Amino acid sequence: MVNPIAKLLIESRAIEFGDFVLASGARSSYYIDIKAATTNPTVLAAIGEAIAKDQEFDTVAGVAVGAVPIAVAVSLASGRPYAIIRKTEKDHGKAGTIIGDVSGKNVLLVEDVTTSGGSALYGIEALRAAGAHVDRVVTVVDREAGADRALAEIGVSLMALVRVSELLNG
Numbered sequence: 001m002v003n004p005i006a007k008l009l010i011e012s013r014a015i016e017f018g019d020f021v022l023a024s025g026a027r028s029s030y031y032i033d034i035k036a037a038t039t040n041p042t043v044l045a046a047i048g049e050a051i052a053k054d055q056e057f058d059t060v061a062g063v064a065v066g067a068v069p070i071a072v073a074v075s076l077a078s079g080r081p082y083a084i085i086r087k088t089e090k091d092h093g094k095a096g097t098i099i100g101d102v103s104g105k106n107v108l109l110v111e112d113v114t115t116s117g118g119s120a121l122y123g124i125e126a127l128r129a130a131g132a133h134v135d136r137v138v139t140v141v142d143r144e145a146g147a148d149r150a151l152a153e154i155g156v157s158l159m160a161l162v163r164v165s166e167l168l169n170g
C-alpha cells in the first residue's frame with residue numbers, strides 16, 4: 001500500500017464490516033469509522049498536512065461533527081483560519097449556522113467521508129449563502145458512491161485523499 005493516509009486508516013482499524021445505516025439512509029456492509037483515525041493526533045496531523053500542502057484557499061471549513069477536527073488540522077498546517085458549519089442553528093446566544101469569517105473568502109470545504117455528498121452540499125449551500133466562494137471539496141475518504149457527480153452539478157470538484165476501493169481492495 002503506497003498511499004500513506006490509506007495506510008494510517010488501516011492501522012487505525014477504521015474499516016469495519018457489518019450492517020450499517022449511513023447518513024444518506026442507504027445501507028452498507030462496511031463503515032469507515034474515520035473518527036477512530038482522526039481522534040489520533042498523529043493521524044490527524046498527517047491528514048491536515050496532506051490537505052494543506054496541495055491546496056490554495058483563504059479559509060478552510062467543515063460541517064460538524066466529523067469534519068471539524070480535519071478543518072482545524074488543515075488550519076494549523078496551513079496557518080489559514082477555519083470555519084465550522086453547524087448542522088442545526090442555535091436558538092440562544094449568537095444565532096446562525098456558521099462560526100468564522102467566510103464572507104468574500106475563497107473557502108475550501110473539507111469532509112471526513114463522502115458518500116452521497118449530501119453533507120458537503122449542505123455545507124456549500126450554507127457557505128455560499130454567507131457570501132463565500134466555494135468550488136472545491138477535499139474529503140479524506142470518498143466511498144465512490146456519487147458524491148463527485150452531485151458536487152459537479154453545482155460547479156464543485158471533489159478531491160479524495162483516499163478512495164474507498166483502495167481500502168477495500170488493498
Ligand SMILES: O=P(O)(O)OC[C@H]1O[C@H](OP(=O)(O)OP(=O)(O)O)[C@H](O)[C@@H]1O
Nearest residue numbers: 023024064065066114115116117118119
Ligand atoms: O456524503 P454523505 O452521504 O452526506 O455522507 C457522509 C457524511 O456522513 C457522515 O456524517 P454523519 O451524518 O454521520 O455525522 P457526524 O459527522 O456528525 O458523525 C460523515 O461525517 C459525512 O459528513
Ligand SMILES: O=C(O)c1cc(=O)[nH]c(=O)[nH]1
Nearest residue numbers: 022023031032034113115
Ligand atoms: O455515509 C455515511 O454516513 C458514512 C459512511 C462511512 O463509511 N463512514 C462515515 O463516517 N459515514
